[in-house]
Amino acid sequence: MIRSPLSHAWLLASLLVSTPLVAQSAAESDVWSSIASLRQRMDSGALTCQALVKQFDGRIARIDQSGPMLHAVIELNPDAGKLADTLDAEHAAGKSPGALHGIPVLLKDNIDTGDRMLTTAGSLALIDAPAPRDAGLVERLRKSGALILGKANLSEWANMRSGHASSGWSARGGQTRNPYVLDRNPCGSSAGSAAAVAAGLVTVAIGSETDGSIICPAASNGIVGIKPTLGLVSRSGIIPISHNQDTAGPIARSVADAAALLSVIAGNDPRDPATSDADKHATDYTKFLDPNGLKGKRIGVVRKLAGAEPNADHVLDQSIALMKAQGAIIIDPVELPHLKDLGDVELTVLLYDLKHDMQAYLATRTGLKVKTLADLIAFNQREAAREMPWFGQELFEQAQAKGPLTDKAYTDALAKAKQLSAKDGIDAALAAHQLDALLAPSWGPAFMTDPVLGDHVVSGDPTVGGASQPAAMAGYPSITVPAGFAHDLPVGIVLFGAKWSEPTLITIAYGFEQHSKVFRAPTFLDTVGGKPQVAASP
Numbered sequence: 353m354i355r356s357p358l359s360h361a362w363l364l365a366s367l368l369v370s371t372p373l374v375a376q377s378a379a380e381s382d383v384w385s386s387i388a389s390l391r392q393r394m395d396s397g398a399l400t401c402q403a404l405v406k407q408f409d410g411r412i413a414r415i416d417q418s419g420p421m422l423h424a425v426i427e428l429n430p431d432a433g434k435l436a437d438t439l440d441a442e443h444a445a446g447k448s449p450g451a452l453h454g455i456p457v458l459l460k461d462n463i464d465t466g467d468r469m470l471t472t473a474g475s476l477a478l479i480d481a482p483a484p485r486d487a488g489l490v491e492r493l494r495k496s497g498a499l500i501l502g503k504a505n506l507s508e509w510a511n512m513r514s515g516h517a518s519s520g521w522s523a524r525g526g527q528t529r530n531p532y533v534l535d536r537n538p539c540g541s542s543a544g545s546a547a548a549v550a551a552g553l554v555t556v557a558i559g560s561e562t563d564g565s566i567i568c569p570a571a572s573n574g575i576v577g578i579k580p581t582l583g584l585v586s587r588s589g590i591i592p593i594s595h596n597q598d599t600a601g602p603i604a605r606s607v608a609d610a611a612a613l614l615s616v617i618a619g620n621d622p623r624d625p626a627t628s629d630a631d632k633h634a635t636d637y638t639k640f641l642d643p644n645g646l647k648g649k650r651i652g653v654v655r656k657l658a659g660a661e662p663n664a665d666h667v668l669d670q671s672i673a674l675m676k677a678q679g680a681i682i683i684d685p686v687e688l689p690h691l692k693d694l695g696d697v698e699l700t701v702l703l704y705d706l707k708h709d710m711q712a713y714l715a716t717r718t719g720l721k722v723k724t725l726a727d728l729i730a731f732n733q734r735e736a737a738r739e740m741p742w743f744g745q746e747l748f749e750q751a752q753a754k755g756p757l758t759d760k761a762y763t764d765a766l767a768k769a770k771q772l773s774a775k776d777g778i779d780a781a782l783a784a785h786q787l788d789a790l791l792a793p794s795w796g797p798a799f800m801t802d803p804v805l806g807d808h809v810v811s812g813d814p815t816v817g818g819a820s821q822p823a824a825m826a827g828y829p830s831i832t833v834p835a836g837f838a839h840d841l842p843v844g845i846v847l848f849g850a851k852w853s854e855p856t857l858i859t860i861a862y863g864f865e866q867h868s869k870v871f872r873a874p875t876f877l878d879t880v881g882g883k884p885q886v887a888a889s890p
Contacts, residue, residue: 380407383552384873387455387609390555394443394454401443401454401499402436408456408501412553420534420876420885424547426461426525428502430468435499442497452616453497458557460545461503461525462510463487463600464589469500473591474508474522476738477731481719487589488621489558489600496616501554505544509748510565512593512706513732516743516806519543519569523739527801530572531874532841534885536798537807540568542577545603550575550874556613560600562593562702564820567846570603571794571832574842574871576610576861577603579820580618581852582827584630588623592713594705595626596766597698597824605871607833607862611637614854633852640855645863647679649856651847652686652787657819661796663838668793671835671845671864678867680860686790688781688822690772697772698825700765706751725752742803773825774851782849788856792819794832794844823848833861834870839880842870 382390382404393399409428416422429435439454448454459465462473464483472478486494493500505525511517520528520543528543530536531551538547542559546569549557559566561579570577578601585600592598602613618634621627653672658665672682710725722728729748732739754762781790795818799808823830830848837843845864847857875884 380411380552383407383411384605385555386606387452387555387612390455391453400436401439402433404454405432405436405456405499405501408554415551415876415886416548416553420529420531422531422547422551422553423505423526423528424544424551424553425458426474426503426505426522426544427469429500432499432501439497439499448497450496450498450616451612452493455498455556456501456554457493457498457613458501458504458545458548458554459490460506460542460557460559460600461522462506462560462591463490463558465490465500467500469503471503471591472524473510474506474524475728476523476735477722477728478717478720479524480721481717483589484716484718485589488586488623489617490589492617492619498616504542504548504557507541507543507565510541510560510562510591510593512562512702513745513748514743514806515747518743518801518803519807520547520801529801530798531876532574533798533877533880533882535800535879536841537572537801538569539572539795539798539807541565542569542603546570546573546575546577549573549603549605552873556609557603558600558613558617559603560590560598561820561824562597563698563824564818566601566603567820567830567832568795568818571834571844571846572798572842574834574844574874575603575605576607576834576865577601577832578610578614578854579823579830580614580854581633581829583626583628584618584633584852584854586619586621586624586627588621589716592705592709594702595709596701596705596769597827607858607865608638608641610831611641611858611862635855637854637858640859641862642859643863643866644678645859646675646867647863648681649788649860650681650683650786651675651860652781652785652790653682653684654688654781654790654792654819655685656688656691657792661793664793664796664843667836667838667843668791668845671868672791674868675864678863683785683787686781686785686787688777688790690777691822693772694769694821694825697765697769698821700761701769703747703751704754704757704759704762706747707754708757743806769825773822774828777822778826778828778848779850787849789847789849789853789860792846794819794846797838797841797843819846827851829854829857831857831861833865835864835868836870840877841880
């Protein structure tokens with residue numbers, strides 16, 4: 353489905369009006385199952401891909417399109433039924449080619465698919481024609497036998513249009529809601545991907561991150577997100593912000609499912625030169641799922657990335673105690689240098705990159721009227737009633753004012769950004785204490801969706817926190833894992849480390865998850881302390 357644009361008044365009403373309690377459907381018995389469990393049932397003949405797609409379609413109709421109205425799914429694949437039949441026929445004929453055969457996946461709506469679905473970054477400016485071919489990671493997903501179920505809603509233009517935006521809002525898809533507490537925000541531009549996985553609307557999803565857009569929504573929706581090393585996963589066919597920081601990554605309800613998804617999408621792609629070394633590091637990440645993965649690991653606590661929000665700090669301290677009990681060696685605190693020096697240089701780099709990279713991407717899209725960032729700005733001005741109901745496009749305008757990537761202001765900012773975040777930042781902290789990983793709260797509990805002031809996290813609200821920036825700027829991997837709850841809102845911890853250290857981070861995260869066992873299905877409370885809108889899931 354393609355939803356109509358969201359008005360300011362509709363948003364306020366949808367956040368304030370309670371919806372009737374929706375019973376859990378008995379026909380949805382597989383929507384919470386893991387990839388391994390689903391594959392086992394398919395291999396035994398107890399489940400078909402077609403039956404699984406119907407379960408998800410029914411749940412999306414009840415929970416996303418009506419009932420709580422999450423607005424997490426922006427479009428369903430009109431060919432999903434035919435694809436499911438093909439996959440089932442292949443399976444019946446003994447042709448099950450990949451690790452994700454028959455597994456439904458949602459894609460963030462900035463990831464190209466060469467089919468009848470649109471790729472729009474949530475903007476009405478890109479609805480004239482679909483993309484001409486699959487993104488590199490989508491080619492890998494299809495080769496593995498995954499079924500692309502649809503596209504997930506997102507923060508329009510991946511939250512790079514305005515500093516006053518509301519995460520999870522797009523003109524095309526409306527406002528995504530947090531499935532745990534509906535008047536709370538799902539956070540980050542991969543909001544729909546995370547909300548859909550958390551709500552049992554799909555098995556796994558793909559998000560993307562420039563800074564925080566996998567880590568924050570995964571944490572705020574009580575699930576697992578992996579932001580890979582830059583260059584491990586292809587960015588070809590993904591609507592960009594910055595080739596220096598953009599990467600796609602898995603969003604799942606468990607570390608095992610996230611590892612399985614990463615194993616499929618990682619690897620070289622000639623369309624993305626940054627992936628030239630990916631095959632040297634890409635592997636089957638499920639090999640690193642060790643329930644005793646915490647034992648002997650040296651983990652440094654970055655206290656300067658904590659201290660912003662008491663609930664998150666409490667969950668962090670509980671997590672540290674668990675890690676110690678399972679044999680981890682905790683160094684607390686660890687100094688991560690230059691944290692206060694990262695913001696200005698990062699923004700400079702992102703603004704320059706946005707102008708350059710957007711034009712390069714739009715050149716790959718046939719049938720569109722917009723060809724440059726200037727064209728997008730003009731479109732938004734013409735369509736202000738639909739595209740800018742309460743926040744503008746000042747970041748677009750600042751980016752448009754930037755010069756070429758040869759400008760000294762850009763090259764200096766880029767060099768400083770990499771030096772401070774990587775060599776003199778994460779690398780220095782790891783080396784100083786011989787650490788396997790660094791640890792911090794992922795984010796505080798989800799903030800209220802605020803159509804007036806926008807995201808508190810973007811506004812710099814000190815009560816929210818957020819630990820994504822160092823790894824995002826360095827291009828290093830990070831993984832968030834659910835670690836606790838505060839007032840029925842999930843709170844996660846984030847682990848980050850050296851370039852290509854995904855195996856180590858997955859081992860630590862899995863070891864933590866297997867002993868913490870935090871995930872629980874949402875019941876869609878109307879507000880904190882309020883009434884559930886969906887009956888508890890099995």
